[in-house]
Amino acid sequence: MANILIVPVCVHVDMASVAKTVASGLPDAVVFNPLADASEAEQLIGAGKSDDWFDLLVGRVAELDKPNVVIQGIQNDAERAFLSVQNVELATSFNARVVFASSNECGTATRLKLAKQSFAGKNVEIMGVIGGSAEAAKDAGLPYLGKPDALEGVSKLVAPQEPRMSPAQFRFNMMESARKANKRIVLPEGAEPRTVHAAAICHEKGIARCVLLAPRPAVLAVAQEIGVELPDSVEIIDPDTLIEQYVAPMCELRKSKGLTPEQAREQLKDTVVLGTMMMAQNDVDGLVSGAVHTTANTIRPAFQLIKTAPGASIVSSVFFMLLPGQVLVYGDCAVNPNPTPDQLAEIAIQSADSAKAFGIEPRVAMISYSTGTSGAGPDVEAVAAAVELVKQQRPDIAVDGPLQYDAASVASVAKSKAPNSPVAGKATVFIFPDLNTGNCTYKAVQRNANVLSVGPMLQGLRKPVNDLSRGALVEDIVYTIALTAIQSEQMAK
16 A cells, blocks of 8 residues: 655645546545645644544545555645645655645746755655656756656556554554454542543543542542543442452462452552452453552552463563654563563563554564674673574564664664664664663653653553553553553453
């Protein structure tokens, strides 16, 4: 499948006609106009909800179910001056190849250079220019594809591309998968304001069936205070009413540790423990906590009551980093402080499988301060050993290392530092050598680049338990609930 975005360089271009002509030269193609409802775009973008608009567009293109889609770019005219800047985001959201549409009235090399510059530094492939003059295109350093009525080399537009998951595609796929899963997710921090708000959103959007563990008066008071109307479908359960029914099952699960009923009752007063027991007894499908509790408080009960999945020796984590134009997977940034080479290999395999489960083609880079054999020492050797273990255990996974971050992520750097690597310059899964490196890196990218990070999503447990950062935003909690619902569906298969 190929998406092509036609970007006008001036108001004199007949966009509908050019898009239709390009589509007619491609196999089984359709034209898509993102501004079919311009008022919708203006309202959402004006309200600061541009992500919602792009998610809607991704969904509409998916519904077309065509292998090739020609997207009609937005013209910079008097009515759409503020919307035309969204062309760059359209290209990255759809992983679309860009074609500039020119005309004799405005097809100067200067205009084409300006148009080209607007995509500088973006993960976008610019294919060339339609219309205007071949000379202007050449002066701008762009291939000339011909006049609209006499296109040349159009087949290049649908040549195979390196698979790349955009943030908009990731968000849309995640929400759709969560809706289809229809899972019941327990939220032990039931009266925490962000959690209450997130539960309301999940029910309004049909993402999951949330269970808030807290006394009903406390939850309703919080909802009123933050101005959120809780749908009737949100379950609110007073934890004190549940404790007794889980005492005996908990004693059975912990009988090897000699747990007494009195000790079980005391531990079940902790809503995270209670929620974990609900999941252990199959009364809920997943658990999300951490807005107030520490990571240890959230995952310790899971280690004790849920245990690791068959074949897993450790529990690790990944973050889905929604970078501009592409979603990357970072692991392990939350659980294992100093993994051994064996553990590092297992983290890489778990993370590759998680990436694939969420539609991201896994190309795994094992990160170090050295690329290849340029450095030496125990830390580099541990990463190299982990790479070999992954290759032995899972030859189906594209993996390489040790790689420095720039060699793993930047094609030009990869060309000089690791020219023969199957991963360098195009990695999608980044495995950090230790928790110190991973946690610092993800937070630096998240905060300084203003990137949404979804997670941490825990890997290796029999059932899904996911931890939140105590600085989590409402949208972070919504996304984590969606991830948990999807994990539950995948684990049931």
